[in-house]
Amino acid sequence: MSLKISVIGAGPGGYVAAIRAAQLGAEVTLVEKEALGGTCLNWGCIPSKVMVSAAATMRQIRHASLSGIHLDSPPVLDMKTLQKRQQTVIATQQKGIDALLRQNRVKVICGSARIEEKGLLSVTTPDEEKTSLKWDRLIIATGTAPASLPGIFPDGISCLSSNDFLRMESLPSSALIIGAGVVGCEFASILSGFGAKIDLVEMADRILPLPDLDVSASKLLAREFKKQKIGIHTSRKIVHLEKDEDGILVKLEKIPSGTQCLEKPESLKATCLILCVGRSPNTMHLGLDKLGLKTDDRGYLAVNDAMETACSGVFAIGDVTGPERIMLAHVASAEAEVAAANAMGQKKTMYYNAIPSAIFTEPEVAFVGLSAEKAREKGFLVKTTTVLMRSLGKAHATGLLGGEAVFVTEEKSDRILGCHIVGGHATELLAEATLAVNRKLLLKDIAETIHAHPTFSEIFSEMAFKGIGQGLHG
Numbered sequence: 096m097s098l099k100i101s102v103i104g105a106g107p108g109g110y111v112a113a114i115r116a117a118q119l120g121a122e123v124t125l126v127e128k129e130a131l132g133g134t135c136l137n138w139g140c141i142p143s144k145v146m147v148s149a150a151a152t153m154r155q156i157r158h159a160s161l162s163g164i165h166l167d168s169p170p171v172l173d174m175k176t177l178q179k180r181q182q183t184v185i186a187t188q189q190k191g192i193d194a195l196l197r198q199n200r201v202k203v204i205c206g207s208a209r210i211e212e213k214g215l216l217s218v219t220t221p222d223e224e225k226t227s228l229k230w231d232r233l234i235i236a237t238g239t240a241p242a243s244l245p246g247i248f249p250d251g252i253s254c255l256s257s258n259d260f261l262r263m264e265s266l267p268s269s270a271l272i273i274g275a276g277v278v279g280c281e282f283a284s285i286l287s288g289f290g291a292k293i294d295l296v297e298m299a300d301r302i303l304p305l306p307d308l309d310v311s312a313s314k315l316l317a318r319e320f321k322k323q324k325i326g327i328h329t330s331r332k333i334v335h336l337e338k339d340e341d342g343i344l345v346k347l348e349k350i351p352s353g354t355q356c357l358e359k360p361e362s363l364k365a366t367c368l369i370l371c372v373g374r375s376p377n378t379m380h381l382g383l384d385k386l387g388l389k390t391d392d393r394g395y396l397a398v399n400d401a402m403e404t405a406c407s408g409v410f411a412i413g414d415v416t417g418p419e420r421i422m423l424a425h426v427a428s429a430e431a432e433v434a435a436a437n438a439m440g441q442k443k444t445m446y447y448n449a450i451p452s453a454i455f456t457e458p459e460v461a462f463v464g465l466s467a468e469k470a471r472e473k474g475f476l477v478k479t480t481t482v483l484m485r486s487l488g489k490a491h492a493t494g495l496l497g498g499e500a501v502f503v504t505e506e507k508s509d510r511i512l513g514c515h516i517v518g519g520h521a522t523e524l525l526a527e528a529t530l531a532v533n534r535k536l537l538l539k540d541i542a543e544t545i546h547a548h549p550t551f552s553e554i555f556s557e558m559a560f561k562g563i564g565q566g567l568h569g
Contacts, residue, residue: 097122100438101216101230103208103381106133108413108427109236110192115435116234117199124228125201126208126218131192134238134414135424136185142261143281145181147455150288154457161494172289174264181261204228210382213406232408232438235396236427237381239374239414244273247336247370253343255369257282267291267366271345273333275302277454279371280316284456287323294326294363298350301329303454309466309501309515316517319458319497326363334360342366374422376415393417400444402434410434421450449533453522458498461521464513464532467503476506480538480562482554482569484518489549495519500554502538502562509538509563520551527555538562 098121102113105127113125130137149172156170196203206220208228216228241256243249249256255263257278266289272279275297283293295302301313302320317327328347335346345368347361376394383390386406390396395417402410412434413427420426429445436443454460470477484490484498498518504511514528531541541559546552557569 098231098439099229100232100234101126101228102234102236104133104236104238105131106236106238106413106427107135107424108431109133109234110196111428112234112236112412112431112435113201114195114199115432116438117201119435119439121439123201124204125196126204126206126216128205128207131189136188138258138261140424141185141188142181144455145184146177146261146285147281149177150285151457153288153290158494172266174266178262178264209380210385212385233410234434234438235381235409235411235415236413237377237415239376239422241370242373242375243370244372249370253338253367255367257371260369269365271296271343271363271365271368272371273368274371274373275329276371277303280454280456282369282371283320283325287325288457294328294365296328296331296333296347298332299329300352302327303460307466307469308462311501312460312462312515312517315499316456316460328361331361343368374414378415391417401437402430402445403437410438421447423450423452426450449529451525451529453525455522458495458518459521460517461525462513462515463525463529465503466513466515470503470512475512478504478506478562480504480558482557482561484554486557486569487549487551487553489551490519492549493519500558502558504538504562511536511538524551524554527552
């Protein structure tokens with residue numbers, strides 16, 4: 096008799112877990128309260144990349160004269176048409192997921208799931224009908240929702256959440272973006288590409304204050320942002336906020352660092368404010384107490400490296416497990432593979448040593464493995480090799496000159512520990528670096544691999560040759 100596996104949440108973790116468990120022989124039911132694809136497809140990765148693509152097109156048009164292309168009038172953004180395209184892309188992807196689930200005989204129920212006891216879920220459908228669902232194994236993939244700040248409540252008009260931003264029907268002339276992490280920086284690039292005036296506010300001392308990203312990459316992106324006239328206000332917090340018919344006024348105060356801060360508060364005004372201050376887990380109404388499960392103070396669920404919670408046979412994957420396990424769609428899908436296999440009695444372990452991170456700013460930022468600082472903390476004797484993007488012929492041909500790539504290697508063996516890239520097509524280049532870190536390749540392995548010319552991928556051979564003391568162009 097087949098094991099009954101229930102999966103709560105149909106994002107990139109949940110639907111992958113459901114399909115893989117079904118392929119392994121389970122009778123699978125997938126419960127989703129909103130739409131197939133979860134946050135990534137409906138409110139995150141995909142709709143934002145539609146906007147990133149549109150912003151890149153606007154930039155190309157504005158700089159078309161450099162290639163001898165002259166326009167009679169400047170480009171005009173039609174947000175309603177862009178939103179329509181966004182929804183078309185989402186619908187196409189949803190249909191694809193639905194077809195995959197049907198093909199693999201996964202039963203899908205639209206509704207909100209709640210744990211009643213071990214082995215039993217109750218599901219409330221949108222029309223308030225309730226049904227019971229028995230399970231032998233449970234996989235929780237409920238994801239997260241946009242977080243807010245005390246006293247600041249998104250209204251969808253002048254104060255926007257990240258969800259509100261992705262559905263806006265008109266372009267603001269200016270915006271204050273609170274939070275300069277991945278989402279905040281991507282939104283800044285999008286709006287700047289569209290021609291809006293942008294100010295980024297961040298409590299940390301740098302934009303993209305990610306623990307695994309080299310500080311030099313954050314500094315480089317900040318320089319590129321300033322060239323685009325994006326205002327950057329780091330080590331700042333909001334101490335006052337006012338709304339009026341013209342938009343939002345905030346006062347910022349510098350956060351002291353070691354010495355007393357004597358700077359006067361800074362005032363910024365914009366058409367709207369966009370909150371990009373992280374995520375909150377969707378665990379509150381799941382009934383975890385019925386399984387004896389407790390979340391941490393922030394609401395996240397703890398799991399082991401088999402993706403299993405403290406309750407035997409209950410697994411959790413994706414954003415709901417917290418930022419320490421890296422909240423990315425492709426990580427959720429990888430965790431899904433592990434959870435599904437282990438739910439079916441296999442013994443698989445989730446590893447996080449070679450997780451690629453892609454940030455779709457202008458220029459793009461991509462990294463994998465260890466930063467130099469993290470590598471030293473782990474006891475490695477570290478060597479870094481840096482090559483500027485402008486050393487590549489393709490960079491000159493396309494005009495994408497800004498940026499650099501860095502290999503972080505173990506000094507004695509030349510083993511590649513990490514790679515950090517800022518520049519054109521950085522996110523597409525990342526796969527080679529991820530393979531190098533994952534397979535523990537050496538610099539000579541990359542140097543002995545022929546890279547096509549002229550391509551941006553040549554940055555890897557340039558770094559590798561330079562790293563072994565045989566640098567050519569870099």
